[in-house]
Structures are given as structure tokens and as C-alpha cells.
Amino acid sequence: MTDIFAKRLSPVMQTMTGFGPRPLYQAVEARDGEALVEGRRVVMTACNDYLGLSGDPRVAVAAAAAVKRYGTSCSGSRLIGGTLPLHEELERRVAAFLGREAAIVTTTGCQANLALTPLFGRGDVVFSDMANHASLVDAVRAGWADSRRYRHCDMRHLERQLAGAGADAAKVIITDGLFSVEGDLCRLPEIADLARRHGSRLVVDGAHDIGLMGAGGRGVAEHFGLMDAVDLYTGTFSKCFGSIGGFVAGPAEVIHFLRYTSRSVIFTASMPPASVAAALAALEITVAEPERRTRAFEVARQVKSGLGALGFDTGASATPIVPVHIGPTELCGRMWQEVLDEGVFTSVVVTPAVPESQALIRLSLQAVHTDDHINRILDAFAAAGRRLGLIPAAPPAVPSQLAGAVKTPAGAR
Template identity: 85%
Template structure:
């Protein structure tokens, strides 16, 4: 008789979970660009706390005060008994920050995207970038709409699919604002034109760009000057806001509809008080301290420039997500281990998250990374890359010439 428990990990995952230092489920104690892993202090380059706010005393103090006032949990869903004044205050603040009519906060960012599902009805068509986050993929799968995926950032492919669907069907285009694997920004200007031309709603997941991009940190829409072109945005407090939780912001009628129909909202315990208070405090810092964004982009520029000078391929990213393309899965794993051995903790991305043979090391850089951290990151990649033959060996210094006897005598 078959056993439903008789499942095995894929060969790639078995490689990533075997003996020795592995990149998955590592216990990490970290703050301000560094971490303690296995008793060793390393540079943390795998944390999405881009602005370094999770350790900011204003944020942690706000969280502690919320615990003192409200306890550690609401112990109920937002629908019944789990809504605090903090949640409502955070929703108003997020909506105002993003220039939207209303917002609703969720317990995680993943659940914020799942909350889109009631919008995907029978007869509707949803167009998704193939590189969208798994939570957007799950949301579409859970709905009843027809799903059509277009090649990553391929606007021609998207337009052909939109033309084929023109007619009576209600349409939505959904995309990540900043793609988290390789640090690409979505082609929002072209997406906005196509959405208008074909009568589609445009939804952007700002998980990695809200707080980071744009003059005021309002994300990819502000970055492109297209705040009025995005119909609905989703996001998370677990990146730039140094907390946990998610949100949706858009037209008041739509948010009201989702508040009473989204299963990921009404059938889960609400966002903890400490997390809501931390997100509120972080939002104030984001607004008041744009220099944090300036710093993290400067850190990224210096790391990216240094890696390229060493001979690494860092792709096209211009954001604090810096991919280092390695290739074959086994070599990618070895490179990750060697970089860790040199004192830098990174993320490894292999198939199926990327195409087979296109594995990469992903760096997530922070405003709290110091000049010393930058030097240590570059030193680690230089040493590891040379040991594995991924970059050219260090040039040999020219041998010192012996001083001629007359010159030596003159010096003495």
C-alpha cells in the first residue's frame, strides 16, 4: 500500500540540506550588518532589512511599549476581537503615505498577497510576470480567474496576451515592483500604458521597493512618477519597516470588499501589537530620514563596482539586491560555503527559483553596513572566487629590484 508520507526532497534540495554548513534554516543572531552564526561573527549580507530599522531603538521602544499596553497577542482575527486602535492607525498612515484611499494590514506579507484572491473571479483574466513572488502565484492559483503568465519583463509578450483577451473579460496585471532575486525594477511605465490601453487594473507588490525607492520611499510608483497609475498595491513590513506583517492599499470600496471576503485576513489571528507599533515607528523614520536610502544605495554601488572589478558578473541590478552569477548548482553551493568561511553570510539561489545552470549568490545590503563591512564582503568574494577558479588570480606584484651599489652607498 502506498504511503502518503513517502515523499523525498528534490536532488537539488538534498544537496542544500546535507552535511556541512548549509544556507537554509541557519540560526542567526544579527543586528546592524553583522550576525553570530555557529559561534562565529560574520558580516550579514542576507538580510532584507535594507534601512537597518529592525535594530533602531525608536522602533524597538515602540514595540516594547505596545507589549506593555496590549500584551503579546490579540488572540483573535481582525474580524472578531483582534482589531486594535494600533491596526487602524497603521492603516490610515499606510494609505496616506502611499496616496491611496484606504488600506488594510495583514499578519504577514504573504497573506497580503493571498488577500487578492477574492478579486479573481470566474471569467476574469490575470496576467502575471513569470518572476513574481510565490505569494502572488499562490493567490492566482487559489482564485477562479484564468491565469496567463508573461515572460519576465517582456512587454511584447504581455501585450500579445492582452490583445488575445480583449473583449468582455475583466483583466488585471500583477507584478513585483522590485524583483527580489536579481534586483530588477519592473517596467512600470510600459505596464501602465498597456493597462490603460487594454482596460486592465494594475496591481504592484511593493514588498522590496516600498520604503526604498522613490524620493520619499513610496516605492517603484514614486520612482517613476506614476503614483496615480497603480490601482492597488501590496507590501510587507518585514523589509524596510523592520517588523512583520503586510498590507494592501487602494480604492476604499475595494479595500472594504477585501476586508470582509479575504480568507487570509478573516481566518487568521491579527498582526501582533508589537509588530504594528514597530511598523508605525519605522514609517516615521522612513519619512524623516531619507539619508538611510542614500546610504544603502551607496553601499550597493561600492559593493557592485568592487565585485565587477574582481571579475564577477553582477547582472543589471542597480539596487541594494546584488546578484553574483555563478552558474552550476554545485559550484554555487561551494561558493556560498567558501564565502561563509571568509566571514560573510549570503543567500544562495538555485533551480527551480532560477533556470537550471543559472545559480547565483544574492547579497542584500543595508544602510547599517559600514566601510569595513564593504571591504570584508569584497575580500571574502575575492578569496573564495580565486580558490574556486571563478575569477582571475591576483596579479603578482613586480619583484623588487636590488639597489645598485652606488645608490645604496648614497642612501647609507
């Protein structure tokens, strides 16, 4: 008889759990671009706190005040007893920020995407980018709609899928705004045009771009000047907004429907008071201090340029997510450990997040990274890359010289 507990990790996961201090589930204490890892202070590049707001004193003060007034938990779902005036205020602020009629906040960003499931009924057709976040994939799987995935950012493939769906089907295109692994943007102008021509709704997950992209921080839609082309936004407070939680923003009628039908909303305890207050404070700072976005992109530009000069393949990213393509899983794990030994903590990305033998190291750059941090990142990759034979032994310039002098704008501590 087969035992349901007789499960084993895949060979890839077995490989990745065998390196040094572990690239996965590593305990860290991170703040202001650095982290304490097993008693050693290193540069932190595995944190999606792009604007550096999780350590901002104003955000911490707001969170502490909320705990003092409301306690540490609402101890109930939003539907019954778990809604505070703070939740309603955050919903109003998010809706106004994105220019939508209404919004609903959820306990995590993952749950915000799962909240979409009731929209996907029998006979409907959902078109999803193959690189979409796992929570979007799960939201579609949990619904009853016909799911059709198009190759990553392949607009011809998407158009063929739309054309084959039939004129009478209710259609929706779902895409990440900023893809979290490679750091590339969705091709929103073309997607919006296809949605219009084929009578499809458009949902954009702005987890990594809302707060970071666009003149006002409203994400890829603002970046492309297409705010009105998006029917529904999802997002999270755990990246740019220094907290935890998620949101869905769109037409009031749709949000009202989701409030009473989404399992991830009505069957889970609500977002804690401290997290709501932190998100409110961070949203205010994000609007008031655009120089944080400028700094995050400048840090990314310097790091990407320096890594490229050393001989690393950093893909086509032009955002604070910088992928360093390594290849074989075991080699990527060794590179992760070597870079950590040099004083930089990174993320490692392996299958199923990327295809087999296309493992990479992912850097998340922050507004709070200093010139010294940039130099240390480049020096670490140079030393580790040379030891493993990934880059030439004699680079064209000393890594610390590649970064150049980068001035931190006022307010981007």
C-alpha cells in the first residue's frame, strides 16, 4: 500500500538544499540594504523592498501606533468582525491612487490574486502569460473558465489565442506588469490593443511595478500612459510599500461582487492593524518622495552595467530586478554560495520558476543601496565569477571602478 507521506524532493530541490548556509529558507535580519546572516553582516540583494520603506521610521511609528490602539490582530475575517476603519481608509486611498472606483484589501498579495477566481466562470476564457506569478496561475486553475496560456510576451501567440476563442465567449487577459524573475515589462500597449479589438477585459498584477514604475508610482500602466486601458489591478503592499497585504482595484460593481464571493477574502483573518497602518504611511511617502524611484533605477543601472562589463549575462531587464544567468542548477548553487562568501546575499531561481538548466541569480536593488553597496556587489560577483570560470580572469576594469560615482538623492536614505 502506498503511503501518502512517501514523497521526496525533486533532484533540483535536493541539490539546492545541500549548499552551505542554504540558499532557501535562510534566516536573515534585513534592513537598509544589508542583512545579518548567521552572525555576519552582508549586502542584501534578495529583498523586494525596492524603495527601502520597510525600515523607514515613519512607517514603523505608524505601525506601532496602530498596535497601541487596535492590538496585534483583528482575529476575524473582513466579512465578520475583522474590518477596521483603517481597512476602509486604505481601500479608499488605493482606489484614489490608481484612479479606480473602488478597492478591496486582502491579507497577502497572493490572496489578492486568488480573489479573482469567482470571475472565471463556465464558458469564459482566460488568457495568461506563461511567466505569470504562481498565484495568478492558481487563481485561474481554481475557477471554471477555459485557461489558455500564451508564450511569454509573445503577442502573435496571444492574438491567435484570442482569435480562436469565439466572438461570444467572455474573455479576460491576465498578465504581470513587471515580471519578477527576469525584470522585464509586459508589452502593455500591444496587449491593450488586442484586448480592445477582441472584446477582452484586461487584468494587470502590479505586485512589482506599482509604487516603482511611472512618474507617480502607479505602475506599468502609468509608465506606458495606459491607466484607463486596464480594467482591474491587483497588487501587494509587501514590495514597494514596506508592509504585508494585497489589494484588488477596479469598478465598484466588480469589487462589491468579489467582497462577497472570494474565498481568499471571506475565509481568512483580515490584514493586521499594524500592516494596514504601515501601508498607509508608505503609500503617502511613495507619492511625496519620487526620488526614491529614481535612486532605485540608478542603482540598478550601475549594477547591471558593471556586471555586463565583467562578462555576465543580465538579460534585457531595465528595472531594479537584475537577473544573472548562470545555467546548470548545481553551478548556480555554487555561484550563490561563492557570492555569499564574498559578502552579498542574493536570490537563486531554479526550475520550476525557470526552465531546467536555465538557473539564475536574481538581484533586487533598492533605493537605500549606497555607492559602497554597489561596489561590494560588483566586487563579489567578479571574485566569485572568476573562481568558477564564469567570466574572464582579467576583466577590462576593476569592478569598483565600474560603478562610478552615484549620488543619493535627498530623502533616499
